[in-house]
Amino acid sequence: MTDTMNIKKIEETMKAKKKSQVLEVMKRLSYNKGAVVGGILFLLVLLAAVFAPLLAPFDYAEINIQDRCMSPCLAHLFGTDQMGRDILSRALYGARYSMIIGIGSVVFSAVFGIIIGAIAGYYGGWLDNFIMRLCDIIQSIPGLILNIALACALGPGIFNIILALGIEGIAGTARLMRSSILNVRKMEYLDAARTSNCGNYRIILKHVFPNTFAPILVQSTMGVGSRIMLAASMSYVGIGVQPPTPEWGAMLADSRDFLMEYPYMCLIPGICIMVVVLALNLLGDGLRDALDPKLKK
Amino acid sequence: MPKLVEIKNLKKYFKTSRGMVHAVDGVTLDIKQGKTMGIVGESGCGKSTLGRILVHLEESTGGQIIFNNEDVTQLKKNDMKKFREHAQIIFQDPYSSLDPRYTVEDSIKESLMMSGKYNRAKALEKTQELMDLVGIAPRLRLAYPHELDGGRRQRVGIARALALDPEFIVCDEPVSALDVSIQAQILNLLKKLQQEQNLTYMFITHDLSVVKHISDDICVMYLGQLVETCSSKELFHRQYHPYTKALLSAIPSVNIRHKMNRIVLKGEITSPINPKPGCRFAARCNYACEKCHEPQKLMEVSPDHFVSCCRAKEINN
């Protein structure tokens, strides 16, 4: 009798679904107005990048000399540039390249940074020392100069820019990962996991990683914005994306001779960069709060 | 009374930049089956390290641990797995001892799943039983640690330690982070579990009233060394070591009519880095003499009452 009761009780409680942590975080994120605005803006830009071919009224590379330097009008909502190309179309396609560079390089440095930082933090000792001194060296070189040097060595092209920006970011991510691992390593729940007979790999994958993940995610979110800016400045000095590819930074670079007489050319890509960076920073701030289990309410 | 755990001359040294820390230095101790051995001492006396060595969270530097007549000082991977089904630990800090991203159920279930003896359904059933046993309402099954108060978290920690039906549990200051009213709940729970499941405890604490309440035997430690050990009743009735005396007299008592004569010690606890041979308490001891700077032996002053003080008999006459 009590047995069947028990089984019933168990079945009943079994029905309650485990709250998905992703959904929880999303829910809490939705309470933060800044994060919502940031998220929506970022999503819009992302959509614009994906559907650029459908949205763009013109071909981004179509040169139309007689229409050059037109102010915004019905045909060209954002005007045209010095070669008569439609700025709206170029900005839309530009979103594509800027996003690919930003996200790509962040993913690149996150993957390698997490692995390297985790090794340094979890194993410690001489390996930790070696890796951290290596990071010191990389971080002691001014970021832009390192990027330029790397980009020059690798040659132009989107993939190489991603690589250059990614390599530079590894050191920072590794350092962050290491410090959060060191924080988690002090926690008694790792000892508890060991007494539960969990092996090293399980402990790293199931207990250490999930608890170090939050700061990396926040840093990476904000990192996308700063990478887009870096890529833009590299294009501006002429070693980034090569024309006619419409990356935002490259568009800015093209506009530098026309700053005074025709400001739309620099204004539009400038605003695009600003919006994305702002959106990502808002989103990152919101994520930081939403991911902290202690602040959960 | 059969012995479950025998600790023989156990040592644990840590290397630090300032020298060798003698965290546990030659502790010899027997823990009887089904009883509670209380380990008392102030911070830095090595009591937690001792407990962690017993469940193999730290490896000892020297000495021997015998568990159920088997030498478990060094264990291979497979033996370790088996050993952990017999010996478990409850941690001090209910805030850091639970993974913040694991639900109550996940935390308790983990060791069941890792043991390989349970499939998912069986493990869930057992988890339910364990939660019942330690008094966590079933509705909290999917709660995260931050949603629970300290007392409930500590109950989860207890359930996790009990999951594999161990015989021996090291309780490392399990109630020192809790408020008085909650502390009493947890102490009663531990006592109830001991009676029901014939558990053997090693109860580590700095709180003498708690240790008196829960322990059958008590061992007082100072700077990595065993100072005095005997049954709980005996210790509170008659102490031989000057440190034990001072420690007992220092407890603020709620009894406002009967004030003990307080022995206020001079000085502070010295550090256990590269200690000199001899009694480590000598520097603060009112009775210290030349002999105290030689290595001390554990002497039996009365049946089952051991003291490591060369002047124990003298002082107490």
Added chain:
Amino acid sequence: MDEKKAFLQIKNLNVEYVTKEETVHAVNGVSFKLEKGKVLGLVGETGAGKTTIARAILRVLQEPPAVLKEGEILLAGKNLLELPEEKICHVRGKKITMIFQDPMTSLNPVMSVGSQIAEVIALHNKISKNEVRKKAEEMLETVGIPAERYDEFPHQFSGGMKQRVVIAIALACNPALLLADEPTTALDVTIQAQVLELMKKLNRENNTTTILITHDLGVVAEMCDEVAIVYAGEIVESGSLEDVFENPSHPYTVGLFGALPKIREDVEWLSPIEGMPPDPTDLPKGCKFHPRCPKATEQCRSCQPDLKEITQGHKCRCHFAEEKEGSGCPN
């Protein structure tokens, strides 16, 4: 009790912590009086509002989120809550000081301990640098630290020594009122004994009125003349040490003593107070303790009891603390 004798008087203090999502009712109508030179023990569990009371007296509440809803804090007849910020700065440190729980974080790690004491002395006294140093050295000696260690830094001191330094800083200006927030909780028993001895000695010598905040009834028995038991932001029982410890009247106080393992008594089972302290954002109606009280009745659930005097100076907030008559619910 006549008004003139009370050195510190708190009247109907209410403090809330208000955030967007919720309101924490931290202190709910606390009133008490304290005579000059007496030591009051404020006892309660985590989150009972003890520290908030002390912070309100010292006017160091973080506002926001803290909101001082109402109340008066009269120190020698003057309402501290009405003083402007410049004036309160003068009172703080000179007349009232506080010892915080954690000696590790309440000292500045990059200043020598001596100069931290000297800083306070210089701030409140117009004397020359040499005199300040001399006075600071004296303070160190008073708390049992050799004056040669004046120029050492906090990290060179052990926990007990640091707490002595904190005490020295607090007492440097010979304050009239000392608020000690769990001054020995972070310390070992033998060190705690040293610090308690020291505080007792200083209290005797300087006649400092002290409020000792603690959860440890043993420390209270050791140090205090008067006791107030705090539960869910209210004083549930107050009186002299003898009154409260020998004749505990509120079920919560009785419960606290029952839950405590005692050194000189053998009991098989402790009697814990069932349940948990209430959620301060959602306090129960009626008596705040009724969900955990073994004697709770319908009256307790619906009607908040007053703090009534049951014998001279011994007050208790329970419907059943005295004869049934006169304990009827006013509504």
